[in-house]
Amino acid sequence: SQQGEEDPQALSIQEGENATMNCSYKTSINNLQWYRQNSGRGLVHLILIRSNEREKHSGRLRVTLDTSKKSSSLLITASRAADTASYFCATGSNTGKLIFGQGTTLQVKP
Amino acid sequence: DTEVTQTPKHLVMGMTNKKSLKCEQHMGHRAMYWYKQKAKKPPELMFVYSYEKLSINESVPSRFSPECPNSSLLNLHLHALQPEDSALYLCASSQGVANYGYTFGSGTRLTVV
Numbered sequence: 001s002q003q004g005e006e007d008p009q010a011l012s013i014q015e016g017e018n019a020t021m022n023c024s025y026k027t028s029i030n031n032l033q034w035y036r037q038n039s040g041r042g043l044v045h046l047i048l049i050r051s052n053e054r055e056k057h058s059g060r061l062r063v064t065l066d067t068s069k070k071s072s073s074l075l076i077t078a079s080r081a082a083d084t085a086s087y088f089c090a091t092g093s094n095t096g097k098l099i100f101g102q103g104t105t106l107q108v109k110p
Numbered sequence: 111d112t113e114v115t116q117t118p119k120h121l122v123m124g125m126t127n128k129k130s131l132k133c134e135q136h137m138g139h140r141a142m143y144w145y146k147q148k149a150k151k152p153p154e155l156m157f158v159y160s161y162e163k164l165s166i167n168e169s170v171p172s173r174f175s176p177e178c179p180n181s182s183l184l185n186l187h188l189h190a191l192q193p194e195d196s197a198l199y200l201c202a203s204s205q206g207v208a209n210y211g212y213t214f215g216s217g218t219r220l221t222v223v
Contacts, residue, residue, distance in 0.1 A: 031209050042114075042200065043153065045211035088152055096141055096160060096207030100152035 005101060006089060012107040019076040021104040023089030024069075031092040032065055032072045035100075036085045043088065046074075079108045111136040116201050116215035124223055125191060131218045133184040133201030141207045142184040144176060145200040147217070153200055159184060160207050191222045 007022045023032070031050045035043040049056045049065045049072070056063045062075040076083055089101045114135045123129050133142065141160050145153035157176045158166035164176065173195075175187040184201055198217045204210040 033211060035212075035214075041198075042214040042216040043202075043212075045213065048209065048211050050209060092209070094208040095166065096143070096158040096204075097155060097166060098143075098212060099155065103152055 006087075006104045008104060009102065010105045010107075012109065013079060014109050015079060015081055017079055017108075019079050019083070019106055019108070021074045021087055021089075021106070023072045023074070023101050025072075025089075025091050025101070026070065027091075029067075029091040030094045032063075033090045033092055033098065034061075034063060034072075034074050035088045035090060037088065037103075038085045046087075048092070076106075079106075081108050081110045084108045112213070114201055114203055114213050114215035116199075116218050118218060119216070120219050120221075122221045122223060123188065123191065125193075127191075128187070128189045130188065131186040131199055131201075131220075133186075133215055134182055135203040135213070136182055137203065137205075137213065138181075139203035139205050139213070140181065141204045141210075142178065143202040143204075143212065144184070144186055145202065147198045147200060157186075158207065165207070188220075191220075193222050196220055196222045 005024050033048045034046040037043045047058045060077045065072045086103045088103045090098045092098050117132045144156040147153040156170045159178045162178045173190050177185040200217045201215045202212040204212045
């Protein structure tokens with residue numbers, strides 16, 4: 001089962017620009033998480049935002065959560081070629097179910 | 111040790127074979143997970159183990175059989191698979207089931223012939 005829809009499906013930017021990805025979901029959540037995946041291998045956890053939080057920062061990452069609109073956004077500032085990857089949002093429950101959205105493919109051109 | 115280790119990295123098996131995927135973590139995490147990922151698709155949850163007990167089975171066919179021998183190990187036993195079961199199988203762990211990020215292994219790429 002899938003919970004989230006991500007927008008855009010693909011994004012191509014120049015190095016140094018900011019990248020914004022959006023995620024919408026359907027049901028109530030405990031938390032929302034963002035992951036990065038390179039070349040179809042393991043996923044790397046980027047950030048977790050709880051349902052009672054509105055904004056969170058980690059280095060060049062900024063995540064917002066609007067539970068009234070059931071949406072979240074991930075902003076990567078000053079992007080680098082190494083940020084090229086697929087990015088997934090995932091909704092978390094208190095049972096351990098973590099359900100992933102469709103993902104956004106980000107290409108950062110040097 | 112901050113890793114989840116999965117073996118083997120690649121596996122080719124026939125439809126009549128029996129094989130097992132292994133997953134190991136030494137971070138003291140009490141929840142472990144199996145996900146299946148097809149090409150260009152998001153990971154799909156298969157099983158959740160919490161404190162070594164199976165807590166969620168996402169209606170996975172019985173040809174996939176999970177096992178958690180201890181708090182550090184998670185196995186996925188495979189039997190009589192179909193070609194459509196070919197995928198990347200990902201193991202993950204977390205400190206608990208609620209409000210924790212997951213640490214993923216690099217996966218086993220399974221091909222069923």
